[in-house]
Amino acid sequence: MRAAGHAGLIVLAFLATSSGAFAQTPAGIDTRRSGSEFMGPSTQAMQKDDALNPAMLWVKEGESLWSQPVAPSGKACVACHAAASSSMRGVAARYPAFDERLLRPVTLGQRINQCRQHHQQSAPLRAESQELLSLETYVAFQSRGLPLAPPADERLAPYRRQGEQRFMQRMGQLNLSCAQCHDNHAGGRLGSSVIPQAHPTGYPVYRLEWQALGSLQRRLRGCMSGVRAEPFAYGAQELVELELYLAARAKGLPGETPGVRP
Amino acid sequence: MTQRAWAAALVQSLAAATLLLLPAVSPAQGPAAALPDSLTGVPGDAARGRAIVANRQTGLCLLCHAGPLPEERFQGNLAPDLTGTGARWSEGQLRLRMVDARRLNPQTIMPAYYQADGLNRVGAAWQGQPLLAAQQIEDVVAFLRTLRD
Ligand code: HEC
Ligand code: HEC
Ligand code: HEC
Structure with a gap:
């Protein structure tokens, strides 16, 4: 097969x-x-x-979520991080990383949810939800080819x-x-x-x-x-x-x- | 491993088998060790045993082993081919390998099919149950004994 x-x-x-x-x-x-x-x-x-590559659909979806304002803060990821192609380059390659707020290691998905909660004042995205997977894939895509x-x-x-x-x-x-x-x-x-x-x-x-x-x-x-x-x-x-x-x-x-x- | 170390390992794993009361291992140690007595007293059914070996949810054998079951595609290659096992091993030796292969090789990846304690984080659906029931072990042993060439 x-x-x-x-x-x-x-x-x-x-x-x-x-x-x-x-x-x-x-x-x-x-x-x-x-x-x-x-x-x-x-x-x-x-x-x-x-x-x-079917996963490119999620990359595209993540790209559009990146600039989509989130209620109630009205802030999109792009508002703070600007272009992911430069701000997120190499980031995924360093995860899991130690989180200064939680004082424990977090995965890339959990880190994104930290921004959802603390910087967008919104509810965390559910594990394996399309939104979280798309954002995570889009961020990780910026490290493709990096060690x-x-x-x-x-x-x-x-x-x-x-x-x-x-x-x-x-x-x-x-x-x-x-x-x-x-x-x-x-x-x-x-x-x-x-x-x-x-x-x-x-x-x-x-x-x-x-x-x-x-x-x-x-x-x-x-x-x-x-x-x-x-x-x-x-x-x-x-x-x-x-x-x-x-x-x-x-x-x-x-x-x-x-x-x-x- | 020395005879003494084998014996100690066997005694240790026997002591661990508290849930299922297993018959004692025969005095022969090392690869020759065996469980000569039937677990149930009811002779195994080789046809039922074959169906268990072929079934990837029940026996799981073909995940690791290949065997003379030509209709089964995608057999594993992590373990010896089951072809000829009936010629290599006696009924008691096969029963011991099924019940708890760790008594022969503590590092083995072959699960102990008739052991339900001493395990770690067993899924809720499987807790307290051995992989196979006593009569299923007898059926598989009966099938393996038919694999003579
Ligand atoms: C209001 C500002 C703001 C918004 C909106 C925001 N972030 Fe952040 N983000 C930050 C800050 C500040 C940090 C640095 C850590 C901290 O202080 O929380 C950070 C850190 C990160 C990191 C870790 C970077 C690293 O080097 O380890 C990732 C990944 C990330 N953000 C992704 C996102 C995504 C995806 C979104 C949108 C869902 C988002 N951020 C929205 C401000 C923001
Ligand atoms: C996860 C892997 C795995 C599974 C599942 C498994 N085995 Fe094994 N088996 C092994 C390995 C590896 C050996 C080689 C000896 C050792 O390492 O203990 C072995 C050895 C054996 C032997 C002795 C073979 C010989 O000729 O020396 C028999 C007989 C046997 N297995 C039968 C079965 C049967 C029947 C099943 C299913 C009911 C099964 N095994 C399931 C891995 C497995
Ligand atoms: C019985 C064998 C077995 C065990 C035990 C096992 N895995 Fe796997 N694992 C597999 C197989 C087979 C695959 C590939 C499945 C596929 O692609 O169809 C896999 C895939 C993976 C992958 C994906 C690799 C990739 O390239 O995408 C990771 C990571 C992984 N396993 C980690 C683990 C971890 C951690 C554990 C223990 C908690 C574990 N595995 C236990 C057999 C096993």
């Missing part, structure tokens, strides 16, 4: 000599690969060509460590950890799916299986349901911590939002 098999086998052969997603060969070759490299050629083509650059902020370190521990912890009725699939079996075939290395570089992504755009948290909750674990709620600290760890693990890989995934 979706011609993923061939690419998967090549990747499997490539990974067979490495021990995990972090692996650096003695020659210093980085074996980390974006999820898009584990996909079939037709899905890859869909991501590469903006005219074919993921998680901040060296020491205040993030304990949260990132929590995320790392959770990544290693078995969970659910199937009793599997993220690491068992994504560090130890990346490139392998789980039923019809090729297991990627779990890099968050393309999010929010358009997923063919969802027939929609979804956030990284939706993806992580999907993996938890897959092992029959109780997913952490949207916005839960546990998911933010996992995102922090994933960002550190993918540091330096280029952002590719808006991604397309099988």
Whole structure:
């Protein structure tokens, strides 16, 4: 299906000599690969060509929301941030980041909702709502091609460590950890799916299986349901911590939002 | 691993199995370890076992394993092919692998199919239930025993 098999086998052969997603060969070759490299050629083509990429609809929608005034403040994002192409360039690549008001790490979506609440005096947008996903995709789109650059902020370190521990912890009725699939079996075939290395570089992504755009948290909750674990709620600290760890693990890989995934 | 370490690991995992009262593991240790006694006393039904193995919601086996079920496409490749398992392993050895493969390899990714405690954050719909019921384990074992070549 979706011609993923061939690419998967090549990747499997490539990974067979490495021990995990972090692996650096003695020659210093980085074996980390974006999820898009584990996909079939037709899905890859869909991501590469903006005219074919369904997620570009959300980018366009985000672009129009960017300059739409929000009641009751009547302020649009553009009123404070001007052109996103310059003010938001590289911003998504630094998220999750430590929030000075909440004194804890927040995702890009949560940061946007901070502006909704404190700068637009409006209600926060619901997780996975079209509006929030569109704004988040539009902001992340401004970092396309830039390397993921998680901040060296020491205040993030304990949260990132929590995320790392959770990544290693078995969970659910199937009793599997993220690491068992994504560090130890990346490139392998789980039923019809090729297991990627779990890099968050393309999010929010358009997923063919969802027939929609979804956030990284939706993806992580999907993996938890897959092992029959109780997913952490949207916005839960546990998911933010996992995102922090994933960002550190993918540091330096280029952002590719808006991604397309099988 | 030494014989002693195997024995200690087995005793430990047995002690953890408080919810389901499992029959003791036979004295043979290591890969030869087995659970020779039926979990139910009712012989397994190989045809029902085959249907469980083929079903991606019930058995889930084909997520990781390939096997001689030619009508099933998209079989996994994370685990050994099930072809020939009936020739490689006795009924008791297969039962032990189904009940709790961790007793042979604590790091295994194969879920313990007849174990419902000692797990972390099990989803509400699955809490307190093993992946398969005792008779389903017997059915799967009966099917695996038919895979002789
Ligand atoms: C049983 C195996 C398994 C486990 C356990 C698992 N995943 Fe996944 N994960 C997958 C598969 C398979 C995919 C790709 C699905 C697809 O594209 O159809 C995936 C996709 C992902 C992606 C998306 C990568 C991309 O390129 O878009 C991320 C991120 C991820 N997983 C993180 C996690 C985290 C964090 C955990 C633990 C909470 C976890 N996974 C647990 C199998 C697993
Ligand atoms: C009234 C002014 C104002 C409006 C309107 C506003 N913002 Fe902001 N935004 C700020 C300020 C000021 C900051 C810096 C952090 C702070 O003080 O809250 C910020 C920070 C951000 C950041 C984080 C930047 C970084 O470098 O980490 C993002 C992303 C963002 N805003 C997006 C948006 C979006 C999307 C909208 C519209 C939905 C919006 N903002 C509306 C004032 C505003
Ligand atoms: C998430 C992955 C996974 C699932 C699901 C799974 N297995 Fe396994 N299984 C393995 C792995 C990996 C091994 C290799 C030994 C080890 O690591 O414990 C294995 C080993 C076995 C063996 C021994 C094979 C041999 O020849 O040594 C049998 C038999 C077996 N599994 C049957 C099943 C059956 C039947 C099911 C479903 C009811 C199943 N497995 C589900 C991963 C899995």
